[in-house]
Amino acid sequence: MDKILDKINGTEDLKKLNIQEKKELAEDIRELIIKTVSNNGGHLASNLGVVELTIAIHSVFDAPKDKIIWDVGHQSYVHKILTGRKDKMPTLRKLGGIAGFPKQSESEYDSFDTGHSSTSISVALGMAVARDINKENNHIIAVIGDGALTGGMALEALNHAGAMKTNLIVILNDNEMSISKNVGGISMFLSKVRTRKFYTESNRYVKKVVSMLPRGGNFIIRFIRKIKYSIKQLLIPNMLFEDIGFRYLGPIDGHDIEKLESILKVSKELDGPILIHVVTKKGKGYKPAEENPDKFHSASKFDIETGESLVEKPKDYSAVFGEKLVKIAKENKKVVAITAAMKDGTGLDEFAKEFPDRCFDVGIAEQHALGFAAGLAKNNMIPVVPIYSSFYQRCYDQVIHDICLQNLGVVMCVDRAGLVGNDGETHQGIFDLSFFSLVPNITIMAPKDFEEFENMLEYAVNLEKPVVIRYPRGGEGKNKFQTHEKIRKGKAELLQEGNDLTIVSIGKMVDRAVTISSILGENGINAEVINARFLKPIDENMIMNSIKKTRKVVTIEDNIIKGGLRKCY
Numbered sequence: 001m002d003k004i005l006d007k008i009n010g011t012e013d014l015k016k017l018n019i020q021e022k023k024e025l026a027e028d029i030r031e032l033i034i035k036t037v038s039n040n041g042g043h044l045a046s047n048l049g050v051v052e053l054t055i056a057i058h059s060v061f062d063a064p065k066d067k068i069i070w071d072v073g074h075q076s077y078v079h080k081i082l083t084g085r086k087d088k089m090p091t092l093r094k095l096g097g098i099a100g101f102p103k104q105s106e107s108e109y110d111s112f113d114t115g116h117s118s119t120s121i122s123v124a125l126g127m128a129v130a131r132d133i134n135k136e137n138n139h140i141i142a143v144i145g146d147g148a149l150t151g152g153m154a155l156e157a158l159n160h161a162g163a164m165k166t167n168l169i170v171i172l173n174d175n176e177m178s179i180s181k182n183v184g185g186i187s188m189f190l191s192k193v194r195t196r197k198f199y200t201e202s203n204r205y206v207k208k209v210v211s212m213l214p215r216g217g218n219f220i221i222r223f224i225r226k227i228k229y230s231i232k233q234l235l236i237p238n239m240l241f242e243d244i245g246f247r248y249l250g251p252i253d254g255h256d257i258e259k260l261e262s263i264l265k266v267s268k269e270l271d272g273p274i275l276i277h278v279v280t281k282k283g284k285g286y287k288p289a290e291e292n293p294d295k296f297h298s299a300s301k302f303d304i305e306t307g308e309s310l311v312e313k314p315k316d317y318s319a320v321f322g323e324k325l326v327k328i329a330k331e332n333k334k335v336v337a338i339t340a341a342m343k344d345g346t347g348l349d350e351f352a353k354e355f356p357d358r359c360f361d362v363g364i365a366e367q368h369a370l371g372f373a374a375g376l377a378k379n380n381m382i383p384v385v386p387i388y389s390s391f392y393q394r395c396y397d398q399v400i401h402d403i404c405l406q407n408l409g410v411v412m413c414v415d416r417a418g419l420v421g422n423d424g425e426t427h428q429g430i431f432d433l434s435f436f437s438l439v440p441n442i443t444i445m446a447p448k449d450f451e452e453f454e455n456m457l458e459y460a461v462n463l464e465k466p467v468v469i470r471y472p473r474g475g476e477g478k479n480k481f482q483t484h485e486k487i488r489k490g491k492a493e494l495l496q497e498g499n500d501l502t503i504v505s506i507g508k509m510v511d512r513a514v515t516i517s518s519i520l521g522e523n524g525i526n527a528e529v530i531n532a533r534f535l536k537p538i539d540e541n542m543i544m545n546s547i548k549k550t551r552k553v554v555t556i557e558d559n560i561i562k563g564g565l566r567k568c569y
């Protein structure tokens with residue numbers, strides 16, 4: 001039988017379908033996404049959850065004239081399929097293929113590049129204000145998850161947008177999940193909104209009004225504006241979004257295309273900032289993902305029948321971090337851990353089980369995580385904060401202002417440092433050595449292997465000063481290192497003596513340096529290999545003495561050239 005999806009080459013084709021056909025299209029899209037991600041890896045559960053929502057958005061709005069900004073952007077596969085890229089799906093997240101996140105360079109339908117969380121409302125508000133100044137006429141829509149709404153930037157934007165008169169539509173995709181279960185006060189508020197009886201009643205009221213729309217026209221819209229707000233205020237006195245200046249519509253079943261289209265049509269007619277609360281199920285339509293949405297948030301190649309991963313996962317740095325921290329914390333009661341919504345990804349799952357009172361998931365709030373850590377350190381705790389390198393970029397000011405200028409003992413663990421693969425440029429960890437190296441009072445280390453990492457973690461926890469340890473995605477390199485000299489402040493490790501060339505390396509790339517030196521050795525060049533271990537303070541003595549001897553130096557690091565190891569001398 002022909003698939004509906006075969007007939008969809010763009011949003012104009014979608015707009016011609018009736019509701020039944022759109023429902024069938026939703027199933028075709030799910031099939032394509034499951035097939036693609038089972039081969040290429042990617043963000044499965046989030047995309048399966050927004051199939052109907054994305055169909056409804058593209059049915060009601062007119063992209064690319066209307067602008068849709070996908071927060072984080074990991075849920076944009078359905079959007080890509082509907083906007084002329086379905087045939088390119090087999091290339092998803094591959095070199096030269098389509099990206100796993102929105103990219104303006106890929107399509108005019110991608111109105112803004114995203115990758116890091118909680119940016120969409122700020123960007124959408126900026127676009128909306130510019131539209132008004134330029135006297136243009138289009139809709140600007142930010143689609144943001146309940147997880148991304150825990151980020152400070154999103155809350156700052158709501159605060160600003162609520163006080164403006166600007167027309168702006170925020171669609172809150174509430175699936176109760178960040179990567180794992182969502183946390184925090186706003187999440188508690190949303191769950192009250194979803195479950196309270198009077199909300200259902202008020203929703204029934206909205207539905208009734210909406211169903212009258214074709215006949216009621218503008219009168220109904222005015223009716224909604226005036227009456228709905230006052231009824232809601234009566235029923236829900238602490239309705240956060242309305243109190244801060246948004247018109248709230250919902251909650252609405254995010255898998256019912258008809259209802260979604262109705263409410264989106266209403267939102268088009270209303271003035272000012274609107275928030276539409278859409279309730280969806282993460283992983284919808286694929287049982288393994290519905291049952292384990294966190295596991296299928298970002299999946300590698302898997303078997304569709306069983307949902308089992310087809311990629312063997314060797315022990316990685318995050319797991320070593322988690323295991324070692326549990327051991328350290330058993331001995332030292334002052335050690336606490338903080339995660340910004342990445343408990344599993346950063347290896348803290350065991351720690352959280354073992355020490356529930358000493359492990360804090362603060363939401364997607366990296367800046368707050370570091371400020372919170374500073375306070376804990378000030379009051380004699382030893383906070384350990386694992387965050388991915390690219391997300392540490394958010395915290396530069398907290399690192400300087402709240403931690404380093406005050407010389408507080410926070411252990412900043414920079415996971416996924418260096419190149420991380422197919423998530424694209426927004427996720428690469430290639431700046432951290434450079435930006436941390438400019439900060440005062442900071443110690444920066446990077447281990448060559450797991451054992452050195454454990455030693456560094458032990459050292460860092462006892463330092464009582466600001467300290468960074470950066471380590472890569474994945475496991476150890478090929479070379480098995482026998483020597484693990486004690487970690488001493490600012491002391492590098494001489495791995496191999498030689499007279500022809502000095503190779504200075506740090507972290508993961510030390511393994512590469514050793515491989516290169518053995519190839520050079522086979523070609524008659526004897527390299528001296530130094531494992532820097534500390535970027536700050538750097539072991540100038542050892543490095544300069546070696547260079548004086550060999551007169552030639554090469555540095556190898558997985559960081560941009562500006563700043564970092566090469567910059568140090």
Ligand SMILES: Cc1ncc(C[n+]2csc(CCOP(=O)(O)OP(=O)(O)O)c2C)c(N)n1
Nearest residue numbers: 046115116117145146147148177178179341
């Ligand atoms: C600044 C930042 N921190 C962390 C992440 C990693 N991350 C990607 S998606 C996600 C959860 C998003 O949850 P939500 O917005 O509710 O979307 P869902 O996947 O549930 O649809 C996180 C923590 C990120 N992309 N950006």
